[in-house]
Amino acid sequence: MSDINQLRNRIDEITIEMIKMLKMRTDISKEIGEIKKNIGKGVTDETREDNLRSKIITLCNELKFDESIATKFLNFLLNESIKVQSDNKQTHLSIFHKAKAMERDGKKIIHMEVGEPDFSPPQIVKKALEEVFDKGFLKYGNAKGLPSFREALAKYSSEKFGVDVSQDNIMVSPGARFSIYTAISTLLNPGDELIVIEPSWPAYKECALNSGIKVRTITTTLEGKWEPTIEQIQKVINNNTKMIILNYPNNPTGKILPEKLQDEIVRLAIKNNLYILSDEIYSQYAYKKWKSILCYNYDKSIITQSFSKSHAMTGFRIGYAISRPEIIEKLSKLEALCLTNVSEPIQYIAMRALEADISDNTNTVQTRLNVLVEKAKEMNLDFVAPDGAMYLFARINQEGFSGVQFANNLLEKGLAVAPGEGFGEFKNFIRLSACQDEKILMEGMNILGNMLRDKQ
Ligand SMILES: O=C(O)C(=O)C[C@]1(C(=O)O)C=C[C@@H](O)C=C1
DSSP states (O other): OOHHHHHHHHHHHHHHEEEEHHHHHHHHHHHHHHHHHHOOOOSSSSHHHHHHHHHHHHHHHHOOOOHHHHHHHHHHHHHHHHHHHSSSOOHHHHHHHHHHHHTTTTTOOOSSSSSOOOOOOOHHHHHHHHHHHHHHHOOOOOOOOHHHHHHHHHHHHHHHHHHHHOOOEEEESHHHHHHHHHEEEEEEEEOEEEEEEEEOOOOOOOOHHHTTTTTEEEEOOTTTTTTHHHHHHHHHOOTTTEEEEOOSOTTTTTTOOOOOHHHHHHHHHHHOEHHHEEEOTTGGGGSSOOOGGGGGOTTEEEEEEESTTTSSOGGOOOOEEOOOOOHHHHHHHHHHHSSSOHHHHHHOOOOOOOTTTOHHHHHHHHHHHHHHHHHHHHHBBOOOOOOOOTTTEOOOOOOOOOOOHHHHHHHHTTTTEEEEEGGGTTEEEEEOOOOOOEEEEEEHHHHHHHHHHHHH
């Protein structure tokens, strides 16, 4: 047999052995997953992962093997474990869909689980809906978005954030979510790592997992005022780290980082050549000094925005990304592949919505959030007062409290809240949204108060 055939046989055998080992590893992982579920432990265990990562790096040094390849392979294995262990996680959306189904059966539900303003989009949106047919915005178009809309968004962003944005910096997307997905999946490769600061909106992690990207989680605490430390972030950065996700004002905590800390995080990201994906969809609801990541003028930053919260246009599914033209080009290739382009009529309507004065929305949410905070203080809930966004993230200090169980029990009483578990390892937390008028919020808080008293 020639040398090449011998080597090919050997490589086949090794691959087959690896697949058998992968099957064994996956089976064990499923078993561990079952045990974790039974004892109420979360799926990802960063300490365990760190230990295994260290062992592998030591082994690579001994074997004189490239540790970056080995840790990428490890990231693949860990992600596979996380996938087989993560079924049935309850988030704000599962409670929302359950609540909607109950409403269809005639039950009255107060919605404090979802970040969907109860007020209408600006009046100009109604007019735009009427006129779009005659205006003729009804066809296929550029994947990045209508030039006139991108121009309008560039002007709007430049004025709002005091920066210089042109239409080449803009990609329109169906909601900010799709911009986030395209950024994660086109800028990073499988095995790469990205940093998520928890508690966080679950979609960042889900998009990463779906694209074979390993999430490195930084956990912040209520005691630490939901602020990550530079050391925490520094500790997880290695050669595979490619991106950090920021989301301030934050969902679910409402936190806005002190400017000095945000500056330091940006400096650290720049030093390590990381992309910064900054989801700024709550910027309209910043009640404390807040600085857009756009202001740093960093050429590896991607900012995502949406009309859902600022203009109460959740159902329109329209948002956008702002970045340098080369990045926009990459993101829009995936958008073209998936969607051709975002619906032209919806783009036209959103363009008209930019003309509206939305300061009332800001005031309305602020008033509601204040009412929620005062009531929550009165009820002795444990939380850090939000600096912005539309949520209050509270810890319930009761022995054995489970947010999921609690949220399901509350639904039966007519109140929907989001279990903390959807935002990371926060089983004893719930997220309350301030998207209803004050009277309804009070009704909801009374239902919550009664349930807490019953549980004691
Ligand atoms: O040790 C565990 O808890 C596991 O589930 C195993 C495993 C792994 O695949 O190595 C999976 C996920 C955890 O984040 C850490 C480790």
